Amino acid sequence: MPDSRLFYRPLRQAQRVLMPIAFLAATLLTAGCSNLGVKPWERDLLANPDMQLTVSGVDAGLDDHIYFSKEASSGGRGFGGGGCGCN
Amino acid sequence: MQLIDHSNNSKSKTVGRALAAATCALLGVHATGSLAKGQPGEWDVETALLVYSETDDRVQAAEPVISATRNFDGERKLNLKLVADTLTGASPSGATPSALPQTYTSPSGNGSYEIAPGEAPLDDTFKDTRVAVSANWEAPINRDYAYSVGAYGSKEYDYLSTAVNASLSRYLNNKNTTLTGGLSLGVDLVDPVGGAPVGLSRMPLNNNKSQADFDQEFAATRDSDDTKTMVDALFGVTQVINRQTLMQFNYGISYSSGYLTDPYKILSVIDDASGSNYGGNLVGGDGNPVYLYEQRPDTRLKHSLYWQTKYMLGNGDVMDGSYRFMIDDWGITSHTLDLKYRWQLGKSYLEPHFRYYLQSEADFYKRYLTASEYNSGAPVMTDASADYRLGEMTGLTFGAKWGYRFDDDRELAIRAEYLIQTNDGDQGFGSLASQDLYPDTNAMWLQLSYSF
Numbered sequence: 326m327p328d329s330r331l332f333y334r335p336l337r338q339a340q341r342v343l344m345p346i347a348f349l350a351a352t353l354l355t356a357g358c359s360n361l362g363v364k365p366w367e368r369d370l371l372a373n374p375d376m377q378l379t380v381s382g383v384d385a386g387l388d389d390h391i392y393f394s395k396e397a398s399s400g401g402r403g404f405g406g407g408g409c410g411c412n
Numbered sequence: 413m414q415l416i417d418h419s420n421n422s423k424s425k426t427v428g429r430a431l432a433a434a435t436c437a438l439l440g441v442h443a444t445g446s447l448a449k450g451q452p453g454e455w456d457v458e459t460a461l462l463v464y465s466e467t468d469d470r471v472q473a474a475e476p477v478i479s480a481t482r483n484f485d486g487e488r489k490l491n492l493k494l495v496a497d498t499l500t501g502a503s504p505s506g507a508t509p510s511a512l513p514q515t516y517t518s519p520s521g522n523g524s525y526e527i528a529p530g531e532a533p534l535d536d537t538f539k540d541t542r543v544a545v546s547a548n549w550e551a552p553i554n555r556d557y558a559y560s561v562g563a564y565g566s567k568e569y570d571y572l573s574t575a576v577n578a579s580l581s582r583y584l585n586n587k588n589t590t591l592t593g594g595l596s597l598g599v600d601l602v603d604p605v606g607g608a609p610v611g612l613s614r615m616p617l618n619n620n621k622s623q624a625d626f627d628q629e630f631a632a633t634r635d636s637d638d639t640k641t642m643v644d645a646l647f648g649v650t651q652v653i654n655r656q657t658l659m660q661f662n663y664g665i666s667y668s669s670g671y672l673t674d675p676y677k678i679l680s681v682i683d684d685a686s687g688s689n690y691g692g693n694l695v696g697g698d699g700n701p702v703y704l705y706e707q708r709p710d711t712r713l714k715h716s717l718y719w720q721t722k723y724m725l726g727n728g729d730v731m732d733g734s735y736r737f738m739i740d741d742w743g744i745t746s747h748t749l750d751l752k753y754r755w756q757l758g759k760s761y762l763e764p765h766f767r768y769y770l771q772s773e774a775d776f777y778k779r780y781l782t783a784s785e786y787n788s789g790a791p792v793m794t795d796a797s798a799d800y801r802l803g804e805m806t807g808l809t810f811g812a813k814w815g816y817r818f819d820d821d822r823e824l825a826i827r828a829e830y831l832i833q834t835n836d837g838d839q840g841f842g843s844l845a846s847q848d849l850y851p852d853t854n855a856m857w858l859q860l861s862y863s864f
Binding site for chain 1: 458460462464475477479491493495575577585586587588589594596644646650651652653654655656658660662663664666714716717718720722724728730732734736738740742744746748754761769771774801802805807813825827829831833853855857859861
């Protein structure tokens with residue numbers, strides 16, 4: 326049975342950090358996003374493969390695996406890794 | 413791969429490009445040479461070979477990858493990926509260096525290895541081959557929604573990992589905003605060499621005792637294999653800011669439970685007065701120093717925030733910046749900053765890369781335990797690990813990628829990355845203070861890729 330104090334403390338810390346950011350994101354979404362963006366015929370640059378968020382899935386996969394096995398963090402861009410006994 | 417009549421196809425591509433150029437000229441924008449990737453009815457294949465090497469005879473790895481994406485009708489895609497890797501070399505065991513030679517039992521219990529005075533204790537029995545396969549399918553549901561489903565499996569000698577995932581995306585504002593929610597479920601089976609050691613039990617050493625006594629002692633420190641389950645959820649917003657800027661914001665939550673300990677990591681027990689290894693002069697003891705197998709909590713809850721921006725300059729160069737914040741209930745927080753700049757040089761490109769990583773230590777991270785914490789075999793804590801990857805850490809990566817595009821389909825690229833990890837923390841006392849408790853880890857990897 327984990328110590329409940331130890332369990333909830335980081336949650337509270339996370340909440341303190343996450344709440345303002347979530348609020349900001351929600352505000353940006355509801356208010357800002359409708360004014361942002363481009364018309365369908367202005368997508369020429371965004372359609373360039375170099376403008377994809379992940380240009381090479383292979384590079385990203387290899388790097389994620391290396392950092393997953395060398396650091397205590399993983400994920401963010403996608404699901405949090407796993408799949409090896411290296412950490 | 414294209415198997416249809418080449419001449420007709422290239423003719424239609426030329427006409428298409430001329431039309432696109434004319435349209436763009438009318439709209440006052442310049443055409444960019446977009447690649448023919450993602451054409452319906454074709455396989456796009458990406459192959460790579462990665463060679464990874466750590467300094468000081470540590471881990472060496474070779475990793476071939478093949479990833480193939482079949483495009484059905486532009487929006488429906490199937491991706492299949494196969495990765496293999498072979499690892500050899502040594503890995504830090506967690507024990508502290510000492511002014512005296514040290515002997516450790518290898519994980520299988522069938523042998524031992526010795527570390528010279530002042531040397532970092534590395535377990536050189538590390539050797540593994542891993543094969544990983546994954547499949548991912550994505551398709552639109554209607555004008556406003558799309559989904560993806562995927563499965564993953566990997567196998568290495570002592571570890572089996574499986575996962576499934578699914579996500580749903582909603583397009584808003586003329587597809588300028590995409591909301592995505594995803595879920596991943598994973599089950600891993602851990603079957604360590606020699607069996608999983610009982611956490612915080614003493615590593616049996618076969619000096620000064622009969623083989624039968626050693627075997628009995630070894631068996632008493634073993635558990636059977638174990639499992640680990642993981643649930644990950646991810647919520648993301650991708651927003652087109654303007655013609656040149658794209659932004660993504662993700663929040664991820666990940667919960668793991670089960671066997672989260674590293675079965676091959678140990679901790680040294682240090683004498684409170686002298687700072688040297690504890691145990692050699694115990695009355696009624698076996699004359700061996702005391703090393704304990706590590707033990708981590710059996711659950712972990714992680715939160716991560718991720719923000720990425722891509723920006724295309726007027727000359728076609730692309731800037732890519734991302735930041736990730738992670739916090740978990742092990743007391744670890746981390747910051748990761750990643751920057752890339754893709755310089756367009758005609759048919760080729762050069763992309764320098766910089767990554768900065770900063771991590772705080774886990775609550776149960778201990779570089780060593782003192783004899784009073786060991787408390788004659790009834791440790792005062794329930795969890796302890798000396799794994800440097802759970803300690804205070806800074807990582808810097810410098811890299812570059814150079815790629816050459818032969819035509820719309822084929823690209824050859826070479827990438828080199830250099831990682832320097834530095835650790836910091838408790839510097840020890842007495843004779844331990846003169847040992848290097850936090851050696852740097854330097855790793856370099858080279859990757860050759862070809863896509864067609």
